[in-house]
Amino acid sequence: MEYNKYSLVFKGSGFNLFKIQLVNIILTTITLGLYYPWAKARTLQYFYGNTVFNEQPFVFTGTGSEMFKGFIKAFLLLLGLYGAVVYLVLNEQEYVGLALLYIVLILIIPFAIHGSYRYRFAKTVWSGIRFGYMGDKWELFGLCMKGTLLTIVTLGIYGAWFSMNLRRYLLCNVKFGNARFSYKGVGGEYLWLNIKGYFLTVFTIGLYFFWWQKDLYNYYVNNLRLTKGEQTMLVRSTATGGDFLALIFVNLVLFIFTLGLATPWIIVRTTRFLMLNITLDGTIVFDELKQTEAEYDDATGEDIADFLDFGFII
DSSP states (O other), rough: OEEEEEEEEEEOOOOHHHHHHHHHHHHHHTTTTTTTTHHHHHHHHHHTTEEEEEEEEEEEEOHHHHHHHHHHHHHHHHHHHHHHHHHHHHTHHHHHHHHHHHHHHHHHHHHHHHHHHHHHHHHHTTTTTEEEEOOOOHHHHHHHHHHHHHHHTTTTTTTTHHOOOOOHHHHHHHTTEEEEEEOOOOHHHHHHHHHHHHHHHTTTTTTTTHHHHHHHHHHHHHHHEEEEETTTEEEEOOHHHHHHHHHHHHHHHHHTTTTTTHHHHHHHHHHHHHHTTEEEEEEEOOOOOOOOOOOOOOOHHHHHHHHHHHOOOO
């Protein structure tokens, strides 16, 4: 099979992102938050449209109206939860209220992740081929409950295995047409990276922190691949600790001396850095990919994830 190399480039600019964010902030403020779903859709469309793989941009087909429906559902769900907690606290049942809050949030998070993945990937298109997420919400729920329980029982040690098991389950259920992603990271290796990173950061008075971040990023990237039958695309990181030091230092200087106004430029240069340090090569013939996924329009999980402020795992 012919061995091909592919490029991944981000072509966005800080100024254009600044204009988008400024308009988003103004309209979201004027509408008392109701414009937020359209603001998010516009931002995602900007990032997708400026992310180019093999000279073709990605497309985000989600809309503000779809996200608004999910936004209302998520808002009412969480409003009911917080209302119940406040009621219990006002009736001098603080511990019951806090227990209810944490238990319900722990139970909700797996479904939010599942819904977020289904929606986000169903709305991701490249060269006319749609991505998709094929995971089962109850299987993911079981994985999360087991991981949470074992992480608590082991005083956090199992967290490394939980993190890798969750990442592996999610990514192994992501499809691109009739090709499928896989992830090979394991808990033991991930735990060692964090133990080594923590102690070396302490011993070097913080200097090793940048190499720690490089190790984690490389581990996430280097264990990811895309396969279609016997065809494979390998993903590799070329980032170094010195690269991360320069990136984070300059970002920090920009943020401090502009009092945060340079945030759009920081986001753009970070996104560009991460993509420039990814190499992709293999034997997959992308022209032969076939569409296999159906549309999915429910953005409730995506909006719950936003409300709870936890990131999108990729």
